[in-house]
Amino acid sequence: xxxxxxxxxxxxxxxxxxxxxxxxxxxxxxxxxxxxxxxxxxxxxxxxxxxxxxxxxxxxxxxxxxxxxxxxxxxxxxxxxxxxxxxxxxxxxxxxxxxxxxxxxxxxxxxxxxxxxxxxxxxxxxxxxxxxxxxxxxxxxxxxxxxxxxxxxxxxxxxxxxxxxxxxxxxxxxxxxxxxxxxxxxxxxxxxxxxxxxxxxxxxxxxxxxxxxxxxxxxxxxxxxxxxxxxxxxxxxxxxxxxxxxxxxxxxxxxxxxxxxxxxxxxxxxxxxxxxxxxxxxxxx
Numbered sequence: 579x580x581x582x583x584x585x586x587x588x589x590x591x592x593x594x595x596x597x598x599x600x601x602x603x604x605x606x607x608x609x610x611x612x613x614x615x616x617x618x619x620x621x622x623x624x625x626x627x628x629x630x631x632x633x634x635x636x637x638x639x640x641x642x643x644x645x646x647x648x649x650x651x652x653x654x655x656x657x658x659x660x661x662x663x664x665x666x667x668x669x670x671x672x673x674x675x676x677x678x679x680x681x682x683x684x685x686x687x688x689x690x691x692x693x694x695x696x697x698x699x700x701x702x703x704x705x706x707x708x709x710x711x712x713x714x715x716x717x718x719x720x721x722x723x724x725x726x727x728x729x730x731x732x733x734x735x736x737x738x739x740x741x742x743x744x745x746x747x748x749x750x751x752x753x754x755x756x757x758x759x760x761x762x763x764x765x766x767x768x769x770x771x772x773x774x775x776x777x778x779x780x781x782x783x784x785x786x787x788x789x790x791x792x793x794x795x796x797x798x799x800x801x802x803x804x805x806x807x808x809x810x811x812x813x814x815x816x817x818x819x820x821x822x823x824x825x826x827x828x829x830x831x832x833x834x835x836x837x838x839x840x841x842x843x844x845x846x847x848x849x850x851x852x853x854x855x856x857x858x859x860x861x862x863x
Contacts, residue, residue: 604809606825606856607639607765607832608849609726610839611666611694611813616644618651625652627842629659636660637853639832642839643694646680653689664692664726667700670713672721682714682721693718694834696752698730698771708751715764716755724763726834727752728813729792731770742791749795761804766792767834769813779815779824786827793829818847825855 616624621644632640643664644652652663669679685693695718696711711727718725729748731741749766756764768788770780779785789810797805812824813834824830833852839845 603856603860604807604831605639606637606852607641607809607811608845608852609641609643609664609692609694609767609811609832609834610845611697611834611836612642612644612648612840613666613699613836614645615840616648618648621648622651622655624842625655625659625661628846629656629661631846632660632849635849635853637856638849640849641692643692649685649688649690662691663689664694665690666694666697668693668695668714668718668723670710670717672717682717682723686721686723690723692724692726692765694728694767695725696728696730698728698769701728701730702771708748711752712754715752719756719760719763724765726765726767726811728767728769728834731768731788741788745788745791746795749792750799753796753799758800758804761796761800761808765809765811765832766796767811767813768792769834771814779817779820780812782820782823782827782830785812785824786829789827789829816848818844818851821848822851822855825852826859828859 612621625642639662640660641662641664642652643666645666649663649665656663665680665685667680668682668685669676672681672683682693695714696706700706715725715727729745729752731744753764768785789812792810793805793808796808809831810829811832811834812830813836816824816833816835817838821833824833833848835845835848838848
């Protein structure tokens with residue numbers, strides 16, 4: 579199978595590489611979601627600190643997502659570093675009378691590469707629906723941005739069948755109207771709400787089952803090649819003590835990190851452990 583190049587991150591193109599055997603090795607990624615934290619001066623100082631240190635971890639893509647008021651300072655500080663800057667939210671119209679919303683066209687013009695869409699906090703606090711997530715996904719792709727679509731699990735499910743249906747429905751609804759070609763520029767992130775901010779991540783083995791289910795749903799919607807190339811992340815109380823085990827699972831390609839990404843040294847440690855975990859997994863397959 580030929581190598582497929584996808585959108586550059588932080589000015590450096592990354593390539594999905596094929597290794598021996600049937601398994602396809604997807605490039606690992608660590609996404610820090612700062613949420614409503616940090617001031618512009620703090621954001622710039624953080625990036626200036628971690629940027630030079632991340633060069634040594636060339637096997638891992640790194641993304642930092644901040645609130646809108648930080649993005650200009652973040653993009654400027656991230657120049658000549660391997661860090662890709664992402665946004666935490668976006669609206670589905672490029673222009674218009676939508677006070678307080680964020681235009682995907684404006685994000686692209688600013689130099690933003692990625693957008694987190696449908697985070698559980700957006701769904702729970704601001705009542706975002708699957709339909710809204712889908713509209714935002716299409717708008718993001720239309721403007722040349724890469725969506726990181728969060729698949730939420732925010733309800734108590736009575737059976738494994740309910741659990742499966744909940745996940746499958748969100749994947750299907752989020753990707754309506756997305757083409758096979760578009761999927762080269764899409765990532766999904768599974769985040770069980772109970773794990774977010776709780777300090778207790780989901781068991782890596784249980785998370786693996788959910789991410790495998792997401793991948794198979796994508797295969798059913800498109801084809802196996804699309805599913806095999808898709809990077810899927812886990813989010814929910816990721817920290818240095820658990821990230822290695824999480825990323826040792828074959829269908830978990832990266833992590834969406836909240837609190838642990840606020841500290842520069844911890845973020846670097848996460849990236850280092852991510853690289854170690856995936857190198858070990860490749861040797862074992």
